[in-house]
Amino acid sequence: MNRRLLLRHGGTPLALTYERKGGRLALDLGGRRFEAEVTREGFWFDVRSSGRATRCAVARGRRGLWVSCEGRSFFLEEERAETAAKGAPSADELRAPMTGRVVQVAAGPGAAVSEGDLLVTIEAMKMEFRLVAPENGVIAEVRCEAGARVELGDLLVVLEPRA
């Protein structure tokens, strides 16, 4: 288990550890383990767990995370998020932070990149934004090209992290 989320629901702490490989998650809530497969579309998350498909929605507010699942919503305060140093890495998705135009794609599929390396440059409202790798890894997919218009939230690059 390489990631840990410390959340609080209605005053009760929730310690959630999970490991993610692409869309597959292995989760542990206070010693109880379960698995899920998750695909995402905007704020929707389609979750398959224990043979059952469920649609959830997640958004971050000023004070924490809101999640809704089949008409029931929960507000989760985030205590702090931690990433353990060891354990299997999981894929990271780089999405467009705003609607704009791709100026440059700096790395192609299969390229090894280091934390902080430039991946994509986007221009919006006459300003350029440099999108960099959050950690060391290999580019698994590039979903955009120079000159293309992208919408807020569009998937740009998938990075497979390496320890």
Place this chain on the structure above:
Amino acid sequence: MKKVLVANRGEIAVRVCRTLRAMGIRSVTVYSDPDRGAPHARAGDESVAIGPAAPAQSYLDAAAILDAARRTGADAIHPGYGFLSENAAFAAECRAAGVVFIGPSPESMARLGDKSAARRTAASAGVPLVPGAEEIGSAERARTEAERVGFPVMLKAAGGGGGRGMRLVRAAGEMEAAFDAARREAKSAFGDDRLLLEKYVHPARHVEIQILSDGREAAALGERECSLQRRHQKLIEESPSVAVTPGIRAAMEGAAVSLAIAAGYSGAMTAEFLLGRDGAFYFLEVNTRLQVEHPVTEMRSGLDLVRAQIRIAAGRTLAEALETSRPELRGHAIEARLCAEDPYHGYLPQTGRILALAWHEEDGVRVDSGIAEGQTLTPYYDSLLAKVIAHGRDREEARSKLVRALRGTALLGVTTNQPFLIDLLEDAAFRKGETFTDTVEARAWPAPDGIPDPALAAVAAFSSAPRSAGRADEDTDRYSPWQRLGAWGRR
């Protein structure tokens, strides 16, 4: 009628604009300062700022609204429900200003809108009344009348509704305190401390009849049952009612029609009744306006009641307004009111920013909404955000469709009664049709405990996407990618 000003806000203003657009009539909406940019303020062809947040200085300010109508050249005003919709003085001011008020005349409003006057009109039209008395001037008189009809009794404000100025009195010893409290509350809420007293019919269902009338002729469009309430405010409404037999329906419709005719009523009207377990029913009050729950009737009849209101106000006959000789009611419709309130903590009103919003789409599902993603909900107005209505061939089909629609709706950022509505619709009592006015409040409805596993998995998937440590910008949050801008971001 070429241009109509909608003197309301939220979902009803949006809904009225939809019909105006379909009829090729230009629309003007009005908004208070905190409603600038709200969906209703953008729903019309034009929009006018009418004042600050306080309703008395904006949506209830007759002068400001008439001024907006004059400035935009509107030839009619649709008042929606609430606010100025049942204000006979406002209807008279519209008439004096040469603007058509889409609703009844001030005279029929006065005869039916006031609870005491309505009781007298009902009595003279032969409509059964809850045993009681009007114009109760003292606690002593109230005690005498209560002993005559038998405890428990209800004290009610003659001049208004919405649960204010209302007190349940179970025994003679409680009368004095209840009388004083109801009178104070009525005075401050409606500027009118007249009280009336009615026997408390219990257990009872709340059943109402929808009427359309042109002043000479009235048509009844079946009933709606609205028994599921909290704080005397409706949560779920349906048509038909499982408890209304053809005989009861015919009698109730007859009573409602005779009320409309007796008052020379013109427009849409609702007569409310209490229906006891024994099938006996009693007149409660008349609402001289469009009801919140009117879509239930629209879903069954295929009629657009706002369109009918407008046509009647424009001088058409009932037959012309209905555009059919005999409207037919088909299937079953149920409506749920989605409100910004915490159902598990005293229905406390909730505010905040809507971070994500998506409705369920399906044949036979209608959503009348006054909200949009990114909107900040303010504490100034009613907590009603939207109505979700489902229509099916039978009650179970409508019920399961409505549950599916509520489950498939995502509204993040503000606590709502969404899960509670699902609980009510899924409850054994509702499935069996055992719905009474005290069903909601007589029981404890526990909050869901624990967060379901799929929700935790979704949160984990959301959190593991690149996040920004530097900016917690809600605008970009819904796509979450930028949640770790520090790492992924500008350098």
